[in-house]
Amino acid sequence: MKSPPRQLTLFELDSGDLPGRTAEDLAPLPAPTPAPWSAQAADDNDAVAVLAGLLRELRKPPPTAATPDLGRARHDWLRRLQAAKRSESAITAYRIAIDDLLAWCGDRDRSIFEEATIVDYLADYQRRADPAPATYYRRFGLLRRFVRWLSRRSGTPDPFLDLEAPPKPQQEADWLTEQEFARLLTAAEHPPRRRVGLAQRDRLVLLTLVQTGLRRAELIALDWADLELEGQRTSLLVRCGKGGKPRRQPLAAPLARELALLRAERGAAADAPVFCGLEGKRLQPTILAGIIRRAAERAAIEKRVTAHTLRHTAATWLRQQTGDARLVAAYLGHADLSTVSRYAHVAEDELHDAAAALAKRAETTHWPNAA
DSSP states (O other): OOOOOOOOOHHHHHHTOOTTOOHHHHSOOOSOOSSHHHHHHHHHHHHHHHHHHHHHHHHSOOOOOOOOOHHHHHHHHHHHHHHTTOOHHHHHHHHHHHHHHHHHHHHHTOOTTOHHHHHHHHHHHHHHHOOOHHHHHHHHHHHHHHHHHHHHHHTOOOTTTTOOOOOOOOOOOOOOOHHHHHHHHHHHHSOSSOOTTHHHHHHHHHHHHHHHOOOHHHHHTOBGGGEEOSSSSOEEEESSOGGGOOEEEEOOHHHHHHHHHHHHHHTOOTTSBSSBOTTSSBOOHHHHHHHHHHHHHHTTOOSOOOHHHHHHHHHHHHHHHHOOHHHHHHHHTOSOGGGGGGGOOOOHHHHHHHHHHHHHHHHTOOOOOOO
């Protein structure tokens, strides 16, 4: 009488080396069988075959995630930014950074999802572009947000996970004194070539920037419908500020009157841009930069003057005038008070006034005589 089959070890099952059993043994046996123990042996053989097959499946490497279409991912990411009403300058910065990374990886056949690739790319970017600390900090942040989103979307490892971001640079941009701005304004009012409306436009551009603290994109986007030029509280509407947040910006009465005169001269429609190029179309960033740069050169101002310099100037003057950081933050459209620290420029006169104030208080304090 044949003895019942012995229990097999896991090693024997995993290796497929089943002692005393052939391929025919592992195949299902025909039923019925004459003896009860033979039916049990068939069941044992079936169970052994199934278990051996499962173990072989477990030994197979896990399937890898399909490589995502990077071009499509780039397109989808930029569309998400547009839907979130991010500024054109922010979308352009993302596009430039992503295109540079994808081109670099494509030229070298490197995977964007490997940490070594990101490290090598950033090192090469620093060698090629020699970016300022603020520029490099921004490039790192832009790419980290895009790649992390892409990693979550495609189920691939995040190569930025263990990379430390560069330290955030402490920026203190230049600002203009009242005397420097007066020279800038005079230079804009007296261009070398006289063209109808050119000096008036340049003057109003500079005045609007320094009196409102608008960002470059916010100034360019202004339509006449955004301006409230009548009544006691004249103002303008920033429809899409940083982060897509609208805000109402006060306008000083003299500036409001000058803008109202300009609109009347043009007979401009409500949806027409406030500031235009020579052909009457909306002012472009390069034209705006040229207006400021040429005025600064004619005024012999050695500082680098941009639209953001005039924003810093507005914030610094306001802080010096009021001493109220919350007011400065609200005026500039900042949600975070810590951002205002960049505008905490202290003029030399303020330091002398502070010394005089301390001396005055010290003189009125009666110290006890020494024993």
